[in-house]
Amino acid sequence: MSDAIDLPPVLDLVAAPGLLExxxxxxxxxxxxxxxxxxxLGAQCLQxxxxxxxxxxxxxxxxxxxxxxEDFTASLELLGTSVGGLTNGTQKAxxxxxx
Amino acid sequence: xxxxxxxxxxTFFQECEEQLxxxxxxxxxxxxxxxxxxxxxxxxxxVHSMKGGAGIFAMDALVRFAHIFETSLDKVRSGVLSATPxxxxxxxxxxxxxxxxxxxxxxxxxxxxxxxxxxxxxxERIDHLDGAPEAxxxxxxxxxxxxxxxxxxxxxxxxxxxxxxxxALYAKANETxxxxxxxxxxxxxxxxxxESGLPELQDMDxxxxxxxxxxxxxxxxxxxxxxxxxxxxxxxxHLEISKAEPYGFDPGTVxxxxxxxxxxxxxxxxxxxxxxxxxxxxxxxxNVQAAVERPDPxxxxxxxxxxxxxxxxxxIAAKTEAASSVGATIRVDLDRVDRMIDLVGELVINEAMLSxxxxxxxxxxxxGVAMALEELExxxxxxxxxxxxxxxxxxRSVFQRMPRLVREVAAMTGKQVRLVTEGEATEVDKTxxxxxxxxxxxxxxxxxDHGLESTDxxxxxGKPAEGTVRLTALHRSGRIVLEVSDDxxxxxxxxxxxxxxxxxxxxxxxxxxxxxxxxxxFLPGFSTAEQLSDISGRGVGMDVxxxxxxxxxxxxxxxxxxxxxxxxxxxxxxxxxxxxxMVVSVQGHTLIIPxxxxxxxxxPRREDVFPLDGDLNVLKLRGGYxxxxxxxxxxxxxxxxxxxAQSVALLVEGExxxxxxxxxxxxxxxxxxxxxxxxxxxxxxxxxxxxxxxxDGRVALILDVDAMVQNTATDARRDLAESxxxxxxxxxx
Numbered sequence: 001m002s003d004a005i006d007l008p009p010v011l012d013l014v015a016a017p018g019l020l021e022x023x024x025x026x027x028x029x030x031x032x033x034x035x036x037x038x039x040x041l042g043a044q045c046l047q048x049x050x051x052x053x054x055x056x057x058x059x060x061x062x063x064x065x066x067x068x069x070e071d072f073t074a075s076l077e078l079l080g081t082s083v084g085g086l087t088n089g090t091q092k093a094x095x096x097x098x099x
Numbered sequence: 100x101x102x103x104x105x106x107x108x109x110t111f112f113q114e115c116e117e118q119l120x121x122x123x124x125x126x127x128x129x130x131x132x133x134x135x136x137x138x139x140x141x142x143x144x145x146v147h148s149m150k151g152g153a154g155i156f157a158m159d160a161l162v163r164f165a166h167i168f169e170t171s172l173d174k175v176r177s178g179v180l181s182a183t184p185x186x187x188x189x190x191x192x193x194x195x196x197x198x199x200x201x202x203x204x205x206x207x208x209x210x211x212x213x214x215x216x217x218x219x220x221x222x223e224r225i226d227h228l229d230g231a232p233e234a235x236x237x238x239x240x241x242x243x244x245x246x247x248x249x250x251x252x253x254x255x256x257x258x259x260x261x262x263x264x265x266x267a268l269y270a271k272a273n274e275t276x277x278x279x280x281x282x283x284x285x286x287x288x289x290x291x292x293x294e295s296g297l298p299e300l301q302d303m304d305x306x307x308x309x310x311x312x313x314x315x316x317x318x319x320x321x322x323x324x325x326x327x328x329x330x331x332x333x334x335x336x337h338l339e340i341s342k343a344e345p346y347g348f349d350p351g352t353v354x355x356x357x358x359x360x361x362x363x364x365x366x367x368x369x370x371x372x373x374x375x376x377x378x379x380x381x382x383x384x385x386n387v388q389a390a391v392e393r394p395d396p397x398x399x400x401x402x403x404x405x406x407x408x409x410x411x412x413x414x415i416a417a418k419t420e421a422a423s424s425v426g427a428t429i430r431v432d433l434d435r436v437d438r439m440i441d442l443v444g445e446l447v448i449n450e451a452m453l454s455x456x457x458x459x460x461x462x463x464x465x466x467g468v469a470m471a472l473e474e475l476e477x478x479x480x481x482x483x484x485x486x487x488x489x490x491x492x493x494x495r496s497v498f499q500r501m502p503r504l505v506r507e508v509a510a511m512t513g514k515q516v517r518l519v520t521e522g523e524a525t526e527v528d529k530t531x532x533x534x535x536x537x538x539x540x541x542x543x544x545x546x547x548d549h550g551l552e553s554t555d556x557x558x559x560x561g562k563p564a565e566g567t568v569r570l571t572a573l574h575r576s577g578r579i580v581l582e583v584s585d586d587x588x589x590x591x592x593x594x595x596x597x598x599x600x601x602x603x604x605x606x607x608x609x610x611x612x613x614x615x616x617x618x619x620x621f622l623p624g625f626s627t628a629e630q631l632s633d634i635s636g637r638g639v640g641m642d643v644x645x646x647x648x649x650x651x652x653x654x655x656x657x658x659x660x661x662x663x664x665x666x667x668x669x670x671x672x673x674x675x676x677x678x679x680x681m682v683v684s685v686q687g688h689t690l691i692i693p694x695x696x697x698x699x700x701x702x703p704r705r706e707d708v709f710p711l712d713g714d715l716n717v718l719k720l721r722g723g724y725x726x727x728x729x730x731x732x733x734x735x736x737x738x739x740x741x742x743x744a745q746s747v748a749l750l751v752e753g754e755x756x757x758x759x760x761x762x763x764x765x766x767x768x769x770x771x772x773x774x775x776x777x778x779x780x781x782x783x784x785x786x787x788x789x790x791x792x793x794x795d796g797r798v799a800l801i802l803d804v805d806a807m808v809q810n811t812a813t814d815a816r817r818d819l820a821e822s823x824x825x826x827x828x829x830x831x832x
Contacts, residue, residue, distance in 0.1 A: 013270075013272065013306065016305040016306060017306070020300075020305040021305075023300060024301060027300070041276065042269075042274050042276055043264065043269070043274065043275035043276060043308075043310060044269055044305065044306065044307075044308070046310070047294070047297060047303070047307075047310050048300075048303065048305060051297055051298065051299065051300040051303050052300055055301075078276050078279050078280060078283075078290070079279065079292060079312070080279075080290035080291050080292035080312055
């Protein structure tokens with residue numbers, strides 16, 4: 001079973017609650033995220049993407065990001081991470097291992 | 100989806116306007132050598148705040164130029180560069196460019212890169228002028244200034260920044276990504292994301308704040324530069340900035356010498372900061388640890404203590420305190436104020452109607468009801484005054500636009516001009532302010548272009564090479580008077596007269612007084628310039644200025660002395676919402692005559708009235724003759740007064756000093772009335788300026804005295820039926 005999320009162009013404070021809800025609803029399935037339309041990514045949506053990555057890794061389900069737009073990739077880089085950092089759920093970030 | 104940044108952006112641009120105004124006035128003070136160190140600081144702060152705000156919105160051109168400007172200002176502030184006239188001149192031009200860049204950012208239009216580059220060169224030049232050791236240069240976006248604190252003294256420093264936003268930071272539409280982008284401007288940046296505070300997906304508050312960023316910044320910048328980036332969010336985040344040890348080796352490095360000696364480098368001993376707050380100490384330690392651990396990203400990061408809950412409360416308390424100490428202000432939509440003014444106007448009318456009803460009911464003046472009503476009347480008047488005061492603004496906002504105009508026009512005409520402004524604090528209704536900007540602009544252009552002589556000619560005539568244009572504002576008898584004067588050659592009356600004859604505006608044998616000749620320049624299509632210049636002659640002349648002033652219920656007059664200069668005076672009502680008027684009656688109709696135009700009231704004597712041809716009579720008054728305007732006849736209420744001695748005469752003065760005597764049946768006293776626009780509610784009617792509602796609920800028309808004075812009887816009759824019809828249709832309220 002595989003589900004998909006098409007990320008909206010603007011992932012800001014206003015978009016965050018909807019984004020979180022869409023992840024919560026799809027929990028338990030393989031998930032494919034289409035990031036081709038993203039023009040702007042803010043920190044609050046980033047933390048939802050990170051939490052989703054952790055949740056999917058915990059469930060042992062795959063989480064993929066497809067067609068990341070240039071803006072999406074650049075925003076992630078600006079915020080200190082990368083597209084890979086959102087998908088490699090099994091390899092947790094530095095602080096995460098000790099929690 | 101509404102962009103939450105949009106609202107903040109609007110506020111940012113509003114603040115820019117204020118800061119640009121502050122910048123301009125500060126620079127002008129510097130120009131006239133009356134600036135103290137606080138003025139220089141204020142100027143610096145204005146540019147600096149604009150830079151900070153623009154950075155948040157990624158307005159690159161604005162940020163870059165503000166940075167160059169700020170660097171030079173900082174040198175003045177620190178005494179490295181002295182504010183000599185050439186330096187201030189560059190600053191003034193930079194302020195103009197900055198204003199244009201703000202406008203470009205607001206309108207999302209293109210910026211003039213050539214102008215930015217040219218001013219960049221100017222900044223370099225002034226640095227050399229002063230023999231400053233280091234020239235300010237046009238810095239690329241990735242560099243930053245030397246000069247701010249931090250002891251970097253031109254060298255590259257490495258800074259460790261730990262940034263943990265609070266939820267409030269995001270709630271106020273700030274964004275970490277934008278702040279990080281700002282840091283990129285300061286130098287080479289490495290960003291490490293610490294997500295150790297991230298909760299489980301299902302436990303997340305989508306509007307919460309769980310992430311921390313550790314940034315290593317290498318660049319020629321100081322701590323102040325970094326703090327500036329966070330200036331607008333400092334109360335809503337936890338921020339640590341520390342300088343990495345620039346010398347030596349990373350801790351743990353071992354160097355083995357040729358002779359087998361080994362040196363091992365330990366982490367530097369960091370002195371405990373002298374902060375009483377224990378939490379701050381904890382964070383500080385965490386920061387040092389983080390800095391030390393950086394070479395090994397796999398090592399567990401020391402989790403910084405979460406920001407204390409009370410921080411927001413403290414920030415709010417601090418803000419409240421700051422607000423109360425610095426004259427608190429709020430921004431209110433103009434529509435809301437206008438709505439309130441309308442309502443207060445209705446309240447005044449209602450109160451008057453109530454008084455009338457009480458009077459009609461035969462209730463004694465000494466009764467409790469009547470006395471309570473009187474109190475209500477006073478209260479209503481106070482409310483009205485207070486609401487009007489909300490709309491009142493100092494004319495400063497208009498005056499501040501003028502120095503730039505003067506500089507530009509002076510440059511275009513090659514004349515040296517000094518603008519002197521007085522009475523900037525004079526207050527007047529906002530609507531009036533908005534509508535005087537264009538006429539004033541035109542008059543100042545005229546004063547420089549036509550009024551002032553060329554520099555050569557001034558010198559030849561023994562005048563100072565620099566011409567002076569004076570712009571003043573003052574309150575006089577319930578009106579605001581604005582004057583634009585120049586010390587030029589005055590109006591060249593023979594030439595004006597000649598032009599008027601050439602254009603068929605007057606007949607060649609017309610006998611005109613000096614004043615009448617001066618007033619010819621207000622005739623439509625009149626232009627004395629030999630060639631239409633770029634500056635004042637665009638087919639829009641003083642006639643348009645006069646029209647717009649008259650539309651505001653104002654008057655314009657000229658006084659000019661050959662060789663000495665001219666003065667244009669504008670007299671305008673302080674507000675367009677209420678009017679002090681004389682209540683008169685004509686053939687049973689109540690009319691209002693604006694008090695401002697009434698010179699005196701008198702009872703004409705039969706022997707002083709002399710008939711001329713047709714309906715026209717003149718009144719002999721103190722040795723002179725003044726035309727009589729019979730209001731009843733003019734408005735078509737009835738036939739001419741058969742016996743002028745049975746009526747009351749009001750001597751009024753129209754535009755340009757033209758006088759006339761208005762004949763009415765009776766005077767009922769003075770009254771402040773709420774102006775109701777005829778144009779908005781009905782349509783423009785000649786001879787009638789506006790309308791108001793009286794206490795008895797009837798509509799009273801407010802006379803357009805200028806039209807009355809100028810009107811010929813025939814013109815007036817054409818509009819008779821109209822005004823009659825208007826009153827009938829308004830009826831009782």
